[in-house]
Amino acid sequence: MSVSIRPYESRDWDDIRRIHDAARLDELRGAGLLDAYLDLAATYENEGLFDDEVWVAQADGEVAGFIAGSVGPDGGEITWIYVDPDLYRRGIGRALVEHFLARSGGRVELEVLDGNAARDFYEALGFMLESTTTGKLAGNESFTATGHTLVWTPPQL
Template identity: 40%
Template sequence: MITFFMEKFKMLNFRSYEDADFEKLCNIHDQARKQELKFANLEAAFIPFKIASKKEQLFEDYQVYVATKENKVVGFVGFNEEELGWLYVDPKVQGQGIGSKLIDFTLENSTRPFYLEVLEGNPAQKLYLKKGFITIKHESGKMPGNESFSVEVDLMEYK
């Protein structure tokens, strides 16, 4: 387990995902994903975590870690050696640096270059830029896991 100190002397811990975390990840993803899709004007493209995690092979293709604060799961990240594919923070605790620490954790445990895609309009892009990612390409295509929707994304790289 890895621990970071947060504001107000509360600790943020990271640990590997456990099956017992699944329902909490469902709640976090579903709330935060709806926010993300709203910024991209794609609310109708929402797919619940129970389906999306299977369609996009989260647990097969990515290492999954959860962030806990006061023994409660408050966010999670899924990444492999070259890509940050999933990062969600419980909307109730957004703005407390949890997303930033999840990015730090991911970068400490990945290789270079390292990539991610961010939906057009997602305010998290500012955080990725602040963390040292650069936008290398703007792409149009089909939404992974829900190919009936077209999306605009920025491909970002961290060297």
């Protein structure tokens, strides 16, 4: 499988919506928060999906995942990352994260819900636990969730 990363284009909307809506169910299921599910169309504006850079992964020419966040000279923050559940464990998430890390100028952070299996994936890529907090669930603030802030620091040369 050939994976490439490119900037988001408006024609990708239906694909990223489909991917988010399927993968978000897995994310919330792991956290015991299925009742908090809202689709991407209901949350993307409030959560600022397009406030930062958005990149898509293509696998064999088809949109297979996406990542969004902010990057700067001192680092960045991954705010969204979703992979088509039919394509889990095929290197798509790794390609997206590695692309983001390469664009960052240093330390990168992200948040992962407690119980989300993706935490093991991030830690395998070198992210480390910085803190754990409980508060309102981003995107559906009527629910309470526990999240972990993970950070990645570039290797010292």
